[in-house]
Amino acid sequence: MALLLCTPGAALAVTGHYVPGVAEVKGSSVPPPGTYYRGYAVRYEINQLSDNNGNAVPGNNTGSVTALANRFIHITDKKFLNADYGFDIIIPILHNSLDFNISGIDSSDGGVGDIFVGPVILGWHGQQWDAVFASGVWFDTGSTSEPTSPGKGYKSTMITLGSTFYPDAAKTWSFSALSRYEINFDDDKGIDRGDSWLVEWGLGKRLDNGIQLGLLGYDGWQLEENTGGDSVPGKREKHALGLEASYFWPNLGFGMSAAYLNEYEVKNGPQGDLFRINMTKVF
Template sequence: MAVAFVLLGRDAGAQGQDLGHRLPGGVGLDAGSQNEQGLYAGTRFAWFSSDRVHDRNGDTVPIEQLDIDAYAAIFGITGSLKVDAFYLSAAVAVPAAKRSINSERPDVSVDRLGLGDIYVEPLKLGLRSSRADAVASYSFYAPTSQGASSMIGRPQWSHQVSAGGTVFLDDQRGWRITILASYLHNLQKQGIAITRGDTVQLQGGAGGRFFGLIDLGVVGYALWQVTDDTGADLPAQLRGARERAFGLGPELDVAIRPLRSRLFARFEWDLDGTSRPVGSILVLGLSVIAWE
């Protein structure tokens, strides 16, 4: 099971950062946008909550009094440099995470705390204009030894390629429609003969700016597992089961001009899902311009 973890103009404070978008809800109104040149520091707090798990047919698995909570505090930096007409960007982020699963079945109840997978984006290529942005990137997720031992991080390497864009409906780059498509390829888990299947994901949304400081919109995600989980150690009941998820919710962003920063809040509900917990995710974040 996978448990989840507005473009503001420079005159309105720090722009959005991508500190990892492997899991649904990772990005929203800035999904396919390109930052201006500069160095950005940021933090995220994510909380995923669920009280049910859906099987491969979308039916609820009968587990009494199930309560799943996953928390993550993510710290990262993003840098962007303009070279001729293009923007070259890179990012790194480290999450500290806690996972809690409680039910009447002790065999599925856990409570773990530790470091999650490190997110590294060595290259992002972008184009930026007054009415449209386009981006493409490569990133990877590196497991930590602590994450593997504490059952927080996935004990596997994952590689991700992404591409997307944003269309702005006004010259102030306030009203917009944005989307980011990603393909995630997982390598075999360390210490066990299981390889998670690859996934395709769409994230994005539509929204606008009010009073020059507040961005408000609707965001969503769609995820499909496109290859089966494999490996000699994969339980028989999980063979052929593919993960799928669809979610929707609001996002609110507020610029803090004196601090050259931005606060945002994003809350999304799973509308449907298979072979995974079904619930909701809350993401709170702060981005600051460290250098420009």
């Protein structure tokens, strides 16, 4: 189990690259045509390593991941299948620190992680709903020289599908569900990592003063066990629940959100708490 838990950059994701919990309450709503910068600042505190039954493995196994994912988005004025067409790129910067007694790892490292290029974003907008489809590739650009290096050592294809529903005509209430399916390729140690499926959801309420409050969470499953190389049995699973508050200043073209999520059930992986601040700038 230790080898499964301690691969480079393994702490945050279910499998693959995407960090669960960074999507906001209305994560399935694509913005209107324009150019945007989004910064996802994340702090993940590892409290324990959990086994196949969700119980803590013996010893002191703690750590942290601090990350800033820089995302650049451009939504064009072109239409495809009656949807707004866009594309994006994500450049993550990470610092990992692990102290895992079970595997004898006590080290830290950081740098630029694996870069994501998404050539397809499709956003639909109805009277009381939004929907999104997107696809792209995580490239193995980050270093993998240490157990705490920011790179994962393999590529992943990510497919995104989701929708936001607004029960009231004024759109003060919202419910969003956003799914990510990651197809992982062989890593540089010959391990074929199983695909993963993640659902991030959020229930939000916008107050009269413009502040939006929400309940959110994520549920992720590794669909196939790792094979080849020195892989070990077991599929990872993560479930979390948390709260979010956000506000957007239209005159500045700037918005912020802050959230806290607690992983209340994890199998075959690190378990902990996630703190994040998202920043959005419209150009």
